[in-house]
Amino acid sequence: MQNTDNTGGPDNRILFLLDKLYARLNVSQREAVRAVNGPLLVLAGAGSGKTTVLVNRVYHIINFGDICEARPNFGDPLFAREYEKAKNGDIPQTKEFLKRIAVNPANPENVLCITFTNKAAGEFKERLGKMLGKDAGGIWAGTFHSICARILRGHIDKIGFSNSFTIYDADDSKKLISQIIKDLNIDEKFLPAKAAAQAISSSKENRVTPEEMLTSSRDARQTLIARIYDEYMSRLKKASALDFDDIILSALVLFESHPRLLEYYRDKFDYILVDEYQDTNPSQNDLVLMLGKGKNNVCVVGDDDQSIYSFRGATVGNILNFDKSFPKLKTIKLEQNYRSTQNILSVANALIGNNKGRKGKNLWTSGGEGEKIIARRLYTQAEEAEFICGEIMRLSALGTPLGDIAVLYRVNAISNAIESSFIKNRLPYKIFGGIRFYERKEIKDIVAYLSLISNPADDIRLRRIINTPKRQIGEATLEEMTAISLKNRLPLLEVAKNSSSYPTLARACAKLERFCGLIGDLSDFARQNTINAIINEVITRTGYLKMLTDAKETDREEMVREFISAGLIYEESSENPTLAGFLEEISLVSDIDDYDEGSQSVSLMTVHSAKGLEFPVVFISAFEEGVFPSAMSVGEGNLEEERRLAYVAITRAKKKLYLTHTDSRTLYGFTSPSRPSSFLEEIPQNLLETYEPESPRGRRNYTGSPRAVYSSSGRGGEAYGKKGKSAPGGGNKYSFGGEPPKKPGGVDFSPGEYVEHKYFGKGKVVSFEKMGQDALIEVDFENGQVKKLMASFAKLEKSKKP
DNA sequence: TATCGTAGTGTTTTT
């Protein structure tokens, strides 16, 4: 016998040391860390510590390589002695010993880690940094888009784009498509730009070319879309612009047309790791296969039960059929959960068990059962919101930090009702989602100037800002310029530059030349100044800041200042800051306002945005048929995805979970009766604590009109949440507190009076209109906002003239 | 050309 068995499995002594090193991981996690050789699929349930696995795996790859294949000579007495020392020694000693017998440990720059979000990439890099020190810096870690962009920056000229290409976001590409529809004389009513954009994006996600789309087209509309798609691609190329889908597609095209380049990257990346694989679309899957097929050391991590982005082209098939691409695929399930109570997990397991297309997992925890899940029915959404706030105040009083609590909903529209209760109760909250920083008009405008400076062929950005601020360059002029640009195959900026030579532009000539002069000056300026200086120059020279100041757009001004500091941060954090680099970063980084764990406020967000997060206390609101599951998805036969979404929502909760639903729901201005989500019936009733409103429905007046909550203005917090108050006209239906009676007499104002509001400050009453028991009051606040408020809600205090 | 008023239209959205 040799010193090891010859079955090809790892040596037991090495395993012993690895177990010691990874003592904090469970058996499956350890297996997933050390199985570095060959393709691996890790099915990681929610809260199963998959990031820990990924980080440790990279650590393992870089330090020990494929150490499980090591066959060191334990027969050598000297070596055996060292092994004994490591076996009985401390962790650093163990590590040193293992490093000595490592098998082909990888260089950091030969490891590729792909995530979906910048946030995940950032977290990943941070944890790698802690574990690996300086080695972490060399690793290629980033999102699909940033990795591809990095490759494309060096090589996209090989397929006819400039290496300093521009990235278009969804808004830009929709504008371009809209322009094409106009230019092709298509009626937007027949084919809205949005629909075309959607169809084109979906084709790109599935790697369908315009030609393929045209040949497979079955109706006039489809043919039209194919033509638009074709034209769209050629215009993007002319502008040297890529949309989000193109960033992936172009990498594929590049590799397919340049096999030696592909070979280079295949050779470079010894190990590939991909997180959240259930969210990949076919293009991204192809990219992983393309790069991974050389060495086959591909590890993909994901959870088929958490696939919730099919509407964006993601397909669970990529994870379910991964073994078709890699027949020797090894699969490891991580089912032990370190996040939630067993009750929460059982609810999640029961629900997701009703889905058919899945690999099948059963989450469990070694922690306790925990509390039951609270299912609460309420009559109206106002009461639902009050219930949620009441519970939050109760928990808060018992010591739960507000930052530990989240309210989740299926659609953003639900947040309104909940938000108003938070305001009313003066509970600090933060709404996530909605308009993101880089999608704000003013930010996009400044970015458009910067883009045009760095890429003069960017017609879409030129269109955006040529008349912002107003330069008397109107629709007619732009139309004429477009015609010339199409005829002579020139970018719009070139047309503007030569406007004197086109008779049709004679009238606008001076204005156009002035605009070109401005862009030219800014380009010159940009060549020899810092990002910060460039941004400042842009906002002053273009008159943009003045425009905001003159219009008293203080909010927007503030956003522009925020943008200036974003530029500064980029400059300070980047080793080689360039304008193009800054523009790329802001195209690929969607939000600067991320979820902050230390925040002392309740988080309100959609279930989609909550993915990857966890909270000790979670409320899932509007758990109603038609909302969750959404009526649209049910109609399209996507019930399984809705169920996965509910599964994601439930598994966010660590300790306490509430499911609330109402009898009536107002959405998009229409109020309709609602019934509990069918998902509620799929949950074992013994895990639920169900609360019904105590008083029968007819006894109360559910007009939905807001009721007074504070009888006196001023100090907050005392009026709601105290026990024992009866609701008007009925018994106390909450076990958590009722509504105090209102005093209509306390809210009486007349126009011209000065008032003070807790949040908005001082202001002057513009109008006052009685509405039943309440009144609608319009106030012009000193901060420039004019607000219409329900007098009883507003908690206004009379004030002296400022 | 700019602005104002109204008709239309609404999931989810890591990049």
Place this chain on the structure above:
DNA sequence: CACTACGATA
């Protein structure tokens, strides 16, 4: 309800 996108006016 709330927001945008477009068409009629000044």
